[in-house]
Amino acid sequence: MINSIFGQAGFGPVGAQQMAALLTLVFFVVSGYPALAEPEQTTEADGLSPVEEYARQVDQFTKNAPDLGKKIEDSTKSIDGLTDVAKAREEIERIRAVIGDLLGQVTDNGVVAQLGAKARSHARQKLQALERETRFKPEERQLLIDQWRELLRQTEAAADDLETARSEFAGLLRTLQTREDFIDELMQLRRAAEAIKVIRQLTGEIRDASQKLKSLIGGIKPPGV
Amino acid sequence: MRACVASLAGACVVALLGAACSNDAGYVEIRTVPASTGSAPSLYLDSVKLEAPRKGTVVLRQQVGTTKLQSDSGGGQLAVLCDIVVKKNRVTTVTVSVLDRPPRCQCQTSVTADARSPRTCIG
Numbered sequence: 217m218i219n220s221i222f223g224q225a226g227f228g229p230v231g232a233q234q235m236a237a238l239l240t241l242v243f244f245v246v247s248g249y250p251a252l253a254e255p256e257q258t259t260e261a262d263g264l265s266p267v268e269e270y271a272r273q274v275d276q277f278t279k280n281a282p283d284l285g286k287k288i289e290d291s292t293k294s295i296d297g298l299t300d301v302a303k304a305r306e307e308i309e310r311i312r313a314v315i316g317d318l319l320g321q322v323t324d325n326g327v328v329a330q331l332g333a334k335a336r337s338h339a340r341q342k343l344q345a346l347e348r349e350t351r352f353k354p355e356e357r358q359l360l361i362d363q364w365r366e367l368l369r370q371t372e373a374a375a376d377d378l379e380t381a382r383s384e385f386a387g388l389l390r391t392l393q394t395r396e397d398f399i400d401e402l403m404q405l406r407r408a409a410e411a412i413k414v415i416r417q418l419t420g421e422i423r424d425a426s427q428k429l430k431s432l433i434g435g436i437k438p439p440g441v
Numbered sequence: 442m443r444a445c446v447a448s449l450a451g452a453c454v455v456a457l458l459g460a461a462c463s464n465d466a467g468y469v470e471i472r473t474v475p476a477s478t479g480s481a482p483s484l485y486l487d488s489v490k491l492e493a494p495r496k497g498t499v500v501l502r503q504q505v506g507t508t509k510l511q512s513d514s515g516g517g518q519l520a521v522l523c524d525i526v527v528k529k530n531r532v533t534t535v536t537v538s539v540l541d542r543p544p545r546c547q548c549q550t551s552v553t554a555d556a557r558s559p560r561t562c563i564g
Contacts, residue, residue: 309530312530313530319502323468324492324494326502379495382500383498386470389468390532393532
């Protein structure tokens with residue numbers, strides 16, 4: 217079919233075959249590429265309950281974040297030694313990419329947040345089911361209820377902490393881009409000295425924010441730990 | 442002629458592959474005011490319905506480009522509140538006043554558009 221279409225369009229048989237192969241490749245690349253706004257699917261086939269899966273993701277995030285924090289610190293250090301605005305801007309862009317990476321991990325349409333919502337819903341359903349449970353002795357039932365209540369509390373606390381982190385990352389990203397825009401405006405006016413001054417102030421702000429984020433992320437506890 | 446068609450097709454394929462492989466993303470921060478309004482209409486980013494924000498703010502990762510913030514104007518009809526331009530590793534902040542009917546977008550940075558076309562927020 218594709219051969220006949222391209223054959224009619226004036227491609228030779230070889231050209232048509234190449235085009236068909238190319239279109240097949242395009243189809244696989246396009247269809248295999250996930251839409252960013254769509255929540256990623258998680259499998260329950262691995263046997264993990266939503267709360268455990270959420271705890272694992274939160275744990276992974278808190279473990280990976282310090283590496284990215286170090287990248288921010290390294291870039292900030294190198295900006296301090298620069299007097300070339302263009303190079304400093306490149307470093308700021310690099311920091312923006314790192315902050316963006318961190319923010320991307322905790323956005324509301326990201327895997328961690330989606331799992332958090334699923335985990336909370338699962339814990340609430342378990343609690344409701346246990347309230348109606350008649351198979352167990354009252355003290356046994358109470359034990360299970362208490363455990364699930366605690367798990368729900370921890371899950372909600374982790375979600376709140378991640379929400380604070382998300383807001384801080386977004387705030388830092390906003391500061392970086394606004395300062396960068398201001399530096400651009402200064403450079404359009406050929407005010408390089410003022411631009412350098414703004415860059416120096418910015419590195420101070422980045423350091424403060426980075427420290428704050430470090431302690432914030434260090435305080436996030438995955439549920440059930 | 443044949444060479445022209447072939448190069449045009451090639452260019453299309455390259456552009457399509459480029460778009461598909463692009464991993465460039467930016468962020469959209471949507472703040473609803475007041476933060477807790479039970480009767481607030483649902484918001485949509487293009488056709489994706491947004492979960493009601495827990496504390497009045499949602500931050501979403503979006504592919505670079507222009508996206509439409511819409512609200513449910515009743516009867517399943519979506520009304521465009523504003524266009525949001527998403528840039529790589531930048532955050533575009535939009536405040537939505539949900540008490541207004543229809544809800545209104547307030548951009549932190551906006552571009553002046555035709556009075557008839559929706560407001561455009563940029564990051």
